[in-house]
Amino acid sequence: MTADTSLDEPAEATREASRADRPTNILIVGVGGQGVIMISKVLALLSQMHGAEVKQSEVHGMAKRGGVVFSHVRYGKKVWSPTIAKGEADVLIALEWAEGLRWLDFLRPGTGVFVSDTRKIVPPFACRNRKFGADRAYAKETPAEIVSRVGNGYVLDATGAAEDLGNTRAANTVLLGALSTTLEFPAEEWENVIDQFVPKGTQEVNREAFRYGRDWVEKARRDPAFGLSDANAYEAPVLLPGEVDVELEINETWCKGCDICVKLCPERCLALSEKHKATLKNPAACTGCRVCEWLCPDFAIRVKRTAAAEAAE
Amino acid sequence: MTYREANVPGFGADTMARPLTGNEAMARGVWEAGVKVAAAYPGTPSTEILESVATYPASDITAQWAVNEKVSLDVAIGAALSGVRAMSAMKHVGLNVASDSLMSQTYIGVHAGLVLIVCDDPGIHSSQNEQDTRLFARLANAPILEPSDAQEAHDFVKIAYDISEEFDTPVIVRSTTRLSHTRSSVTVGPRVEVEPKGFVGNPQKTVSIPANARRAHPKLIEREEKLKAFFAASPLTQVDEGTTTYGIVTHGTPYLYVKEVAPDAKVLKLAASYPLAEETVKAFAASVDRLLVVEELEPVIEESIKALGIPCEGKVFFPRVGELSPEIVKAGLAAAGLAEAPAEPPSYDINPVVRPPVLCAGCPHTASYMALRAVDGRVAGDIGCYTLAAVEPLRSIDTTICMGASIANAVGMAMAGTNKEPIIATIGDSTFLHSGIPPLIDAVYNKADITVIILDNKITAMTGGQHHPGTGHTLRGEKTHQVSYIDICKAAGVEWVRKVDPYDVGTLYRTIREATEYKGVSVVISERPCVLDPVRIKGQPLKVNPEGCVACQSCMNLGCPAITWSDQFYEGHRKVQIDAASCIGCTLCAQLCPSDCIQPVNA
Numbered sequence: 001m002t003a004d005t006s007l008d009e010p011a012e013a014t015r016e017a018s019r020a021d022r023p024t025n026i027l028i029v030g031v032g033g034q035g036v037i038m039i040s041k042v043l044a045l046l047s048q049m050h051g052a053e054v055k056q057s058e059v060h061g062m063a064k065r066g067g068v069v070f071s072h073v074r075y076g077k078k079v080w081s082p083t084i085a086k087g088e089a090d091v092l093i094a095l096e097w098a099e100g101l102r103w104l105d106f107l108r109p110g111t112g113v114f115v116s117d118t119r120k121i122v123p124p125f126a127c128r129n130r131k132f133g134a135d136r137a138y139a140k141e142t143p144a145e146i147v148s149r150v151g152n153g154y155v156l157d158a159t160g161a162a163e164d165l166g167n168t169r170a171a172n173t174v175l176l177g178a179l180s181t182t183l184e185f186p187a188e189e190w191e192n193v194i195d196q197f198v199p200k201g202t203q204e205v206n207r208e209a210f211r212y213g214r215d216w217v218e219k220a221r222r223d224p225a226f227g228l229s230d231a232n233a234y235e236a237p238v239l240l241p242g243e244v245d246v247e248l249e250i251n252e253t254w255c256k257g258c259d260i261c262v263k264l265c266p267e268r269c270l271a272l273s274e275k276h277k278a279t280l281k282n283p284a285a286c287t288g289c290r291v292c293e294w295l296c297p298d299f300a301i302r303v304k305r306t307a308a309a310e311a312a313e
Numbered sequence: 314m315t316y317r318e319a320n321v322p323g324f325g326a327d328t329m330a331r332p333l334t335g336n337e338a339m340a341r342g343v344w345e346a347g348v349k350v351a352a353a354y355p356g357t358p359s360t361e362i363l364e365s366v367a368t369y370p371a372s373d374i375t376a377q378w379a380v381n382e383k384v385s386l387d388v389a390i391g392a393a394l395s396g397v398r399a400m401s402a403m404k405h406v407g408l409n410v411a412s413d414s415l416m417s418q419t420y421i422g423v424h425a426g427l428v429l430i431v432c433d434d435p436g437i438h439s440s441q442n443e444q445d446t447r448l449f450a451r452l453a454n455a456p457i458l459e460p461s462d463a464q465e466a467h468d469f470v471k472i473a474y475d476i477s478e479e480f481d482t483p484v485i486v487r488s489t490t491r492l493s494h495t496r497s498s499v500t501v502g503p504r505v506e507v508e509p510k511g512f513v514g515n516p517q518k519t520v521s522i523p524a525n526a527r528r529a530h531p532k533l534i535e536r537e538e539k540l541k542a543f544f545a546a547s548p549l550t551q552v553d554e555g556t557t558t559y560g561i562v563t564h565g566t567p568y569l570y571v572k573e574v575a576p577d578a579k580v581l582k583l584a585a586s587y588p589l590a591e592e593t594v595k596a597f598a599a600s601v602d603r604l605l606v607v608e609e610l611e612p613v614i615e616e617s618i619k620a621l622g623i624p625c626e627g628k629v630f631f632p633r634v635g636e637l638s639p640e641i642v643k644a645g646l647a648a649a650g651l652a653e654a655p656a657e658p659p660s661y662d663i664n665p666v667v668r669p670p671v672l673c674a675g676c677p678h679t680a681s682y683m684a685l686r687a688v689d690g691r692v693a694g695d696i697g698c699y700t701l702a703a704v705e706p707l708r709s710i711d712t713t714i715c716m717g718a719s720i721a722n723a724v725g726m727a728m729a730g731t732n733k734e735p736i737i738a739t740i741g742d743s744t745f746l747h748s749g750i751p752p753l754i755d756a757v758y759n760k761a762d763i764t765v766i767i768l769d770n771k772i773t774a775m776t777g778g779q780h781h782p783g784t785g786h787t788l789r790g791e792k793t794h795q796v797s798y799i800d801i802c803k804a805a806g807v808e809w810v811r812k813v814d815p816y817d818v819g820t821l822y823r824t825i826r827e828a829t830e831y832k833g834v835s836v837v838i839s840e841r842p843c844v845l846d847p848v849r850i851k852g853q854p855l856k857v858n859p860e861g862c863v864a865c866q867s868c869m870n871l872g873c874p875a876i877t878w879s880d881q882f883y884e885g886h887r888k889v890q891i892d893a894a895s896c897i898g899c900t901l902c903a904q905l906c907p908s909d910c911i912q913p914v915n916a
Binding site for chain 1: 332438439462490491494495496497498566569570572573638639640658659660661663665666667668669670671673686687689705706863864865866867869870872873874876877878882884885886887894907908
């Protein structure tokens with residue numbers, strides 16, 4: 001493999017930017033720990049090496065705790081604001097699928113380039129609705145749908161590619177490779193700068209990851225079907241239809257008020273009565289999960305579930 | 314020289330322009346100004362200032378974590394009065410803690426230069442409020458410099474020392490989250506050594522008894538007038554020429570937004586909102602047809618201008634709440650009829666799952682709050698990562714006020730007599746040392762019936778892992794005395810103290826229960842190192858045996874980011890799966906699992 005993977009296609013984001021004689025705006029988004037800041041630093045150094053003024057702004061107070069991380073990079077002859085306004089990002093690069101969707105409104109309509117990993121990092125927050133058959137509250141839009149909606153969209157399984165290369169953490173470098181095709185800096189310079197920001201001993205795998213991302217976009221430009229291959233492989237949600245009615249039967253004679261079910265109910269819908277017996281204080285919140293039934297040492301609780309349709313009859 | 318070497322803030326005397334964050338740039342400015350003593354307590358977004366100072370040689374500058382912001386300022390004051398330049402850095406709410414010292418210090422003055430770097434958090438990215446430090450500057454009669462980018466941050470810090478010495482006053486340099494965490498090119502300079510002046514015995518100046526303070530106060534007012542004239546004459550106060558149909562007075566980072574959206578406007582950029590460069594403002598106001606003020610948070614400049622009898626418009630168009638942005642400034646100008654209303658870009662109308670920050674996989678706080686959820690007490694929380702246990706699924710914190718408030722809040726809850734639940738205060742190790750010890754003494758003294766849980770994860774975790782007296786290491790990594798919490802509790806008169814490992818869920822739960830049943834002050838020390846700092850902990854990950862999983866959701870109650878739903882169902886409910894890459898093997902979920910289906914990966 002050679003470093004020189006010169007492309008046939010012009011760098012659309014930059015061409016448009018220089019025409020308008022304004023800063024180039026790149027928004028990098030992801031989840032804490034994915035390497036958003038590394039991408040920003042690579043971009044900042046590269047553009048500074050090319051004589052541009054650079055501002056890179058991030059908010060990372062909660063970054064380590066699995067929260068949203070985003071970084072604005074702006075470079076050009078003169079850059080005032082450190083932040084990018086909605087609708088003005090020339091490139092939006094997302095290290096995680098739902099994060100890409102969250103920031104999509106920042107993309108410049110028409111010319112903005114969207115580069116995203118198709119991988120999902122599902123937060124615990126998405127698994128909150130524990131009703132029968134409920135799905136994760138993640139995001140309903142699929143990569144194929146988004147590619148058709150944005151002007152220039154490159155969605156690839158960067159994490160999968162990095163895994164295949166032997167280092168999952170190189171996924172951000174795969175995306176850097178894809179990003180590099182949209183900007184004016186030569187491939188060798190990208191690789192040299194990336195070398196300086198990746199951990200010692202991972203330079204080679206990161207170089208391979210970079211070239212993978214670059215080649216991927218090149219292929220996608222030649223062959224739109226290839227460009228949709230990862231998007232189409234995105235898993236559709238598995239859903240169970242139907243609803244159930246739940247009824248809790250508590251045998252007060254057997255209940256000794258030990259409180260175990262009250263303490264451990266995931267929905268906090270049980271309580272101890274005045275007589276120190278378990279009662280269902282919030283039937284609407286009960287999902288019929290049966291944890292109380294299983295944990296009760298005295299077999300005093302039974303969860304009865306019937307399909308809603310049957311119950312109506 | 315590689316970029317990485319060049320980009321280490323402490324890298325030698327090389328003056329090449331390099332991208333630095335506002336915090337790194339201010340640290341560089343501190344070092345270049347010949348400062349000898351720097352102290353701080355960590356707090357987002359200010360933490361990296363002192364960390365960057367510590368990358369410069371110890372022979373040049375002492376850099377040390379203080380137990381709290383007041384201590385850090387008092388250390389700096391002691392150094393300045395001893396004749397060496399000194400710095401104290403903190404976040405905005407840290408200045409509340411340090412304010413007692415500041416209010417007196419402005420009367421006393423300095424000897425060698427004394428600069429406070431205070432980082433505000435407009436937009437409340439990581440704080441409990443968005444108070445405006447400029448109001449504090451006015452209250453304390455301390456000049457406040459407001460850089461707009463990293464280069465100015467670097468330069469203003471150096472200038473602040475000159476102002477401090479010339480006018481014999483502490484100077485505040487005010488940053489904001491945006492400035493502190495924005496990287497831009499900075500041309501740096503060499504360090505200039507400043508000859509130590511030594512301590513000059515002058516009790517009339519340095520002992521603030523009423524007689525001395527009465528003499529000092531008029532001098533303070535005099536100094537304010539002199540500083541107004543200084544800022545009016547200084548090139549720090551900058552006028553950008555432009556159209557004169559309207560003029561904008563602005564400061565700090567809002568200056569950048571103004572330039573971004575109104576490049577042709579005539580702009581007065583104040584380096585200091587207080588004391589106001591009155592003569593410059595008057596001349597500027599006279600040169601334009603209409604005067605606008607664009608400032609972030611409180612109308613400090615606007616009110617000062619109006620007090621001069623000059624009409625101006627500010628908060629009527631620009632919000633008093635939250636962080637400004639180019640869009641907001643543009644919208645304000647449009648509302649004033651001075652710009653076209655910004656076109657709302659087309660929206661994709663996509664609302665993916667919200668992703669609030671969560672406690673890390675394996676976080677020792679998780680178990681403590683899991684146990685508290687079951688105890689169902691009245692829980693006074695404090696400031697730290699563990700505040701995240703205020704929301705579902707752990708939801709077991711009733712109050713969070715500010716640093717060190719929990720224990721005394723619990724005392725008040727006990728004295729109120731309205732809570733029939735056990736009353737519990739939870740406080741982290743660093744926060745306990747910051748301001749938790751006096752209220753613990755108070756609790757014992759006043760015979761309160763409360764339980765205090767010290768969540769000892771052996772680091773200041775929320776701000777990214779800083780040492781404190783409980784870790785036994787200094788900022789520069791030297792070994793030092795390690796504080797014993799048990800000894801502190803015993804000395805305070807606490808008779809019931811027990812240490813417990815939060816990864817042992819059963820013992821933890823029983824211990825907390827026993828503690829709450831004890832009449833009087835009981836202390837549980839829940840001890841387990843943070844999984845991220847100072848070293849990232851990674852043990853044998855666990856996996857879910859899907860055949861055994863009955864989708865009971867007990868483990869989901871931990872809110873662990875490594876545990877999510879799988880695509881398999883048990884009686885219509887989703888089974889769970891564990892992401893081996895993020896699981897550190899703490900076994901909390903396995904201990905909760907009623908069907909024993911969570912096992913180590915290689916079992």
